[in-house]
Amino acid sequence: MIAKPATKYQPIAPVALTDRTWPSRSITQAPIWLSTDLRDGNQALFEPMNGERKMRLFQELVRIGFKEIEVGFPAASQTDFDFVRRLIDEDQVPADVTIMVMTQSRPDLIERTVEAVRGAPRAIVHLYNATAPAWRRIVFGMNVTQVMEFIDQNVSHLKRLTDAEPGTEWTLQYSPETFSATELEVSLRACQTAIQAWGVGPGRRIIINLPTTVENATPNVFADQIEWMHRRLAPREHVVLSVHPHNDRGTGVAAAELAMMAGADRVEGCLFGNGERCGNVDIVTLALNMYTQGVHPGLDFSDITAVARVAEECTALPVHPRHPYAGDLVFTAFSGSHQDAIKKGFAAQDPNALWEVPYLPIDPADLGRTYDSVIRVNSQSGKGGIAFLLEREHGVVMPRRMQVEFSAVVQRQTDASEGEMTGDALWSLFQATYLATGPGAAIVCHGHKLADDGQGIELDVSIDGTRQTLQGQGNGPIAATVDALGLPLRVDHYEERATGTGANAQALAIVEAALEGVAGSTFGAGASHNIVTASVQAIVSVANRLAQRRGEGTRAATTAAA
Numbered sequence: 001m002i003a004k005p006a007t008k009y010q011p012i013a014p015v016a017l018t019d020r021t022w023p024s025r026s027i028t029q030a031p032i033w034l035s036t037d038l039r040d041g042n043q044a045l046f047e048p049m050n051g052e053r054k055m056r057l058f059q060e061l062v063r064i065g066f067k068e069i070e071v072g073f074p075a076a077s078q079t080d081f082d083f084v085r086r087l088i089d090e091d092q093v094p095a096d097v098t099i100m101v102m103t104q105s106r107p108d109l110i111e112r113t114v115e116a117v118r119g120a121p122r123a124i125v126h127l128y129n130a131t132a133p134a135w136r137r138i139v140f141g142m143n144v145t146q147v148m149e150f151i152d153q154n155v156s157h158l159k160r161l162t163d164a165e166p167g168t169e170w171t172l173q174y175s176p177e178t179f180s181a182t183e184l185e186v187s188l189r190a191c192q193t194a195i196q197a198w199g200v201g202p203g204r205r206i207i208i209n210l211p212t213t214v215e216n217a218t219p220n221v222f223a224d225q226i227e228w229m230h231r232r233l234a235p236r237e238h239v240v241l242s243v244h245p246h247n248d249r250g251t252g253v254a255a256a257e258l259a260m261m262a263g264a265d266r267v268e269g270c271l272f273g274n275g276e277r278c279g280n281v282d283i284v285t286l287a288l289n290m291y292t293q294g295v296h297p298g299l300d301f302s303d304i305t306a307v308a309r310v311a312e313e314c315t316a317l318p319v320h321p322r323h324p325y326a327g328d329l330v331f332t333a334f335s336g337s338h339q340d341a342i343k344k345g346f347a348a349q350d351p352n353a354l355w356e357v358p359y360l361p362i363d364p365a366d367l368g369r370t371y372d373s374v375i376r377v378n379s380q381s382g383k384g385g386i387a388f389l390l391e392r393e394h395g396v397v398m399p400r401r402m403q404v405e406f407s408a409v410v411q412r413q414t415d416a417s418e419g420e421m422t423g424d425a426l427w428s429l430f431q432a433t434y435l436a437t438g439p440g441a442a443i444v445c446h447g448h449k450l451a452d453d454g455q456g457i458e459l460d461v462s463i464d465g466t467r468q469t470l471q472g473q474g475n476g477p478i479a480a481t482v483d484a485l486g487l488p489l490r491v492d493h494y495e496e497r498a499t500g501t502g503a504n505a506q507a508l509a510i511v512e513a514a515l516e517g518v519a520g521s522t523f524g525a526g527a528s529h530n531i532v533t534a535s536v537q538a539i540v541s542v543a544n545r546l547a548q549r550r551g552e553g554t555r556a557a558t559t560a561a562a
């Protein structure tokens with residue numbers, strides 16, 4: 001990198017528009033959308049789409065709700081020419097959709113373009129030429145007067161050709177390519193030349209499309225440029241003012257939004273921001289941004305994943321996992337405090353009230369996404385996410401203090417594995433931690449018999465490997481089991497609830513207990529189809545866990561003394 005970038009790069013000059021109005025406007029209705037996926041998007045692919053892929057994407061764009069679709073550059077390739085012919089000859093264009101075709105301002109290319117759409121009930125022909133100083137000088141070798149003559153000649157040529165085809169309802173779209181780098185007076189002259197040559201008036205509209213062919217300034221500058229043009233284009237009522245932002249500075253969406261506030265009626269872009277270099281403006285993001293402000297975009301993204309898969313198949317480009325709204329990770333929270341807030345948000349959300357689940361700007365269900373991947377657990381996760389997954393996937397509702405205790409167990413596991421834990425893996429860890437009474441356990445309960453009055457119990461247990469029968473009394477199975485074990489155990493909390501349904505229904509009992517001589521309390525759990533068995537197992541489990549702690553405490557004390 002050079003030490004003084006100012007010797008190499010110049011900032012774009014601000015627009016002299018002190019009475020700009022766009023900053024205090026907001027977007028209250030959807031613009032006219034034009035998808036240029038099949039033209040600007042297509043011309044930017046490693047391998048441009050063949051006819052079949054173009055047709056697949058065209059049909060998807062129609063299904064989404066686009067009413068204007070740029071279908072190609074028919075004078076550039078036989079594939080594009082044949083595709084446009086196929087759309088028309090096979091009557092593939094719905095009555096409420098208008099196709100657009102693009103051409104350079106060259107007589108032979110214009111003629112071929114008109115030939116491509118001959119017979120269509122409606123068509124927009126998109127004529128462009130670059131107007132910025134560097135292009136005038138370097139690419140075309142024309143001065144401003146020559147550029148205006150060039151526009152007049154080519155628009156007039158198109159007018160003559162289309163006037164001879166009255167069976168088609170023709171619209172001209174004129175783009176001063178490189179608009180955002182062009183002096184505003186020159187852009188205005190170029191557009192007015194096109195407006196005049198086309199003969200705009202009632203029943204004969206023109207689309208003036210203003211691109212950031214290469215995005216070159218902060219979006220407020222583009223908004224000023226659009227408001228400046230919006231105030232001067234005439235006759236404004238017969239002009240559809242369109243914008244065509246690219247994304248070279250990563251602000252294509254912002255530029256389009258501010259441009260709409262500044263007077264644009266129409267926006268051209270591509271799904272998921274495909275297009276030349278850093279892409280065209282991303283229509284999915286723009287549309288869903290609008291949706292989250294309570295404005296319907298008029299496009300159907302209610303199954304965003306399906307749209308993404310079609311776009312990926314047709315363009316052979318992946319949608320980034322963090323792409324706004326559509327990426328695989330956008331409805332996923334790994335970090336603990338986010339998970340906690342999302343869990344509470346889902347629980348508090350009234351389905352008929354305004355959406356206010358923390359950290360989720362949009363309800364995943366509105367995009368056809370489920371809550372499945374909302375919360376995932378790794379070493380950054382806290383108790384909220386762990387509790388959410390266990391509850392949703394396994395019906396385990398942990399008391400808050402148990403959530404805290406278990407999250408430390410999970411943390412040790414994820415730190416060691418450096419990976420993610422699924423709901424099933426969490427359930428296995430929960431079972432191993434709280435339900436196990438296997439070979440390592442000091443007390444194993446093989447069965448029990450409850451007295452008819454429910455006040456007495458007989459336990460068939462092995463303690464440190466020795467099988468024996470223990471008897472206890474109490475005002476219920478829990479107290480009777482504690483009595484039978486003969487341990488100084490204090491039960492602080494007990495709860496039992498069903499997990500699963502029908503034949504799979506099980507009772508899950510959770511107890512919190514403390515043992516004399518052991519600091520603090522801990523939890524144990526028991527699961528069984530029989531509710532008393534679940535309670536007995538929970539007591540045995542917590543007794544084992546406390547006994548183990550006592551052993552560890554003794555070992556720690558011995559080690560410290562040594």
Ligand SMILES: CC(=O)SCCNC(=O)CCNC(=O)[C@H](O)C(C)(C)COP(=O)(O)OP(=O)(O)OC[C@H]1O[C@@H](n2cnc3c(N)ncnc32)[C@H](O)[C@@H]1OP(=O)(O)O
Binds near residue numbers: 040076106128130213
């Ligand atoms: C910003 C944009 O995305 S604009 C759209 C760009 N898209 C495309 O170009 C994709 C399709 N284009 C093509 O396949 C080819 O460019 C074709 C078939 C249209 C033309 O091909 P060629 O005749 O070989 O010309 P080439 O591609 O080299 O284009 C450069 C020529 O076009 C001229 N030109 C460029 N833009 C325009 C324009 N808008 N109007 C008229 N002439 C133009 C250049 O000045 C240059 O002319 P020169 O050869 O006399 O110096």
Ligand SMILES: CC(C)C(=O)C(=O)O
Binds near residue numbers: 209213
């Ligand atoms: C509008 C056309 C010419 C275009 O794709 C661009 O300028 O980016």
Ligand SMILES: [Mg+2]
Binds near residue numbers: 211276
């Ligand atoms: Mg473009």
